[in-house]
Amino acid sequence: MNLAKIRNLSVVAHVDHGKSTLSDRILELTGAVDARDMREQYLDSMDIERERGITIKAQNVRVGWKGHTIHLIDTPGHVDFGYEVSRSLAACEGVVLLVDAAQGIEAQTLANAYQALENDLEIVAALNKIDLPAADPERYAAEIEKVLGVPASQILRISAKTGSGVPELLDAICERIPPPSGDPSAPLQALIFDSYYDQYRGVVSAVRVVNGILRSGDRVRFMQAGRVHDVEEIGVRTPTNEPVGELGPGEVGYLIAGIKDVGEARSGETVTSAGAPAKAALEGYRDPKPMVFCGLYPIDGDEFSNLREALEKLRLNDASVTYEPETSGALGFGFRCGFLGLLHMEIVRERLEREFNLSLIATAPSVEYLAHLTDGTTVVVHSPSEMPEPQKLESIEEPYLQATILTPSEYTGTLMDLCQSRRGEMVRMEYISPERLELVYRIPLAEVVMDFFDALKSRTKGYASLDYEQSGTDQADLVKIDILLNGVPVDAFSAIVHRSEASAYGRKMTERLRELIPRQMFDVPIQAAIGGRVIARETVKAKRKDVLAKCYGGDITRKRKLLEKQKEGKKRMKNIGRVEVPQEAFIQALRLEE
């Protein structure tokens, strides 16, 4: 294929600015999808994407436009899935940067634009949704020029909804984005930038050929994994999978090589020829590391092995989830799972419940701490139960984020308060336009994981946006709080919190449990403690009366059945510190936590 006629690009933008809708119009205009088969956000194929109206996984598609072959990748906008964007950029020479013409630049717009610039990619900027009455393209074109340095005159105006301006955008893509370069006669180097598991075909990988030619039937070597595979099929997505005989430099397509585990076809992997391998691998990228952890437990203890199986299967499609078995006195057997963020956690849980028919209970999210011990060693802590005893602790480090907030300037005060109360430190504050401001804070991840995003949205009526990236670790005055029932810790409620928030957390949990734990035959103390020191205490008073007042002819059957039921219920109670607790009470307490 003529390299000069190939254009490889990703569509990037803040959440909801219209990437998938633009992709729809492009599929239509180029004739890739028949009008009759068209549906909104065509490329969002997972149920959960369609229901929530968001893109979770990047999707690539090949279309033709005026003699050019365009490989377009629709990317997710949500910050949890930022790694999907960075992977996609590695397969491109340019991006289409969409900006909602009624909202202007948002936090992820900046993050995406900076990433494109770092990768030396051509940016084709377009203001989208110009059909909206509230659209103000003039104003936001000026903003883009000021903040990103794209001349206002070069910014296209489109409506992904009506299709207006989309042909011009395709023309601009062909004119401005440089064609790929590459040597067809050099040894094969192809980059895997995504993989998913298909139950019939096994692993299907998205590849971008950089040098050489990838042919069907080739014997190839995966350079990082060090494994050799036979290429079963290669093809291009148009958007249906269409097998082809070969893919040359600059071309994007898919590769099937009889691989059963996505872990063996990781993103960033270089595929080369087994017979005449390239000397060096392409620059890959690191897998994203989970940032947020929680315990997932089946509500029905018998479903533990089903949960394990479900996690194994889910991981085939989403290698960013991690899981390790974990045992809880309160919740039984489950897994400690790692996620890229809160949305990712929510989505994984929902997929497990829905696609595998499980009912799960999740413990409160936690982050990864480094505990430095007095004996000089360091332990990685993913859950409160892994936290060493306070006496053995020298210090704790917690992960930080650099958070970028874009907000109308009238909310600056309230957002600064919010960030400060969450232990954030201001890095920068800058006007991006007379009315809007960029606030950059360094802030503990744990604070953001709590409910920072909701607080941010509610304090700014939804107008502020947030993006963040990891920003190392710092020491912090953190403590582990245990919640004790009759003197015995209930692991599911332990938490690692900043010392200043410890007593608030302790009070909240003890009060909540006092309401949820049924009265017993003796007073049950519920305590929150740090090490051995109690910081909050409630008591479930001993039960004094449970007898039914009447038991005459008409009451006997009812009474007997009630007792039979209670006897059954007693067997299912968890026994913690001699206290009988229905599992429902734990589930309730954790639900309230969400």
Added chain:
Amino acid sequence: MAEETPFGVYVHIPFCASRCDYCAFATWTDKAHLVGGYVEACRAAVGRFVTEGRPATSVFFGGGTPSLIGADLLCSILELIPTQPGAEVTVECNPETVDTAKLAAYRAAGVNRLSFGVQSMLPHVLASLGRRHDPESVLKAAAAAGEAGFAGAFNVDLIIGGKAETVSDWARTVEAVLALDPPPVHVSAYSLTVEAGTPLARDRSRHPDPDDQADKYLLADDLLGAAGLRWYEISNWAAPGSECGHNQLYWAGGEYRGIGCAAHSHAVNPDTGVSRRWWNVRTPERYAALVASGGDGEACGESLDASQRRAERLLLALRTSNGVPESSLPGWREDPVLARLVEPASPGRVSLTREGRLLANEVALRLVDPGF
């Protein structure tokens, strides 16, 4: 000669003048026009299922408000029920529905025991329970009972834990009841229970506090005991010899026949030891219609095998001062909970302590079938 196996007859009268807020009984305030036909149905049922059988050792007219219907109607049912000599015959009455003449008519027809629904002696407490009568009518009813020959033969029902009731209110109620002239020989004090679907259930602010009820229960036990009424079942106290024989039959797992809508029956097959319990349809219309077409009015029933019967009998016996065999609570002395809740009664038996009576459910959960 072996003692006659007790056999009770219960007659349900499903009519009331107004409905109390907490009441979930099968009773109606708007079906007075059905009374005649309903009484006929009961008479027919008695004629078919009781008269031919064995004579009753106890008869109990419950409700509803049996005293609401004419004494002649009530007695027309009673006269068809064959009774053993000395049988106990009780009628439940609401104080405001009786006078000396009505009670004398009962007496003449063979009624020898009354049970008055008093609930409280304080107007504000009665109001908070959604009851209509005033305490004055209780004094009159007691006097009328005395005049009609029921001195030493009536019970008073009380309710513990109406929302407006303080502990001293409760003490005043118990004292006022004990001071009735003539005094009751039997008092039932029931902790107010929230029944699903009642106006009380919908009004959370009036739900009773179990701790408050526990305090009042113990207070009642003190006051009634001091007046010579002995505790003999969770909610019942009586002068020695004045216990309610009909209710004791229920608690002993005995046999009884229910006449009327929503009434329960229990019959034991002496050969197999299996028993059957069944209950009649809920409304008076349906009951009358079924009886008219030759049926017995049964809605549903269950069979109890020997072990279920034992379990049930233990459950019931546990609630009484007679208690249960020690072997049904093995290791009770060592169990820190049980050791507080039960104590030795007669040889080989244990019964509930005062604390245990309030926590009888907790004890019942620990009962095991000793196999006899």
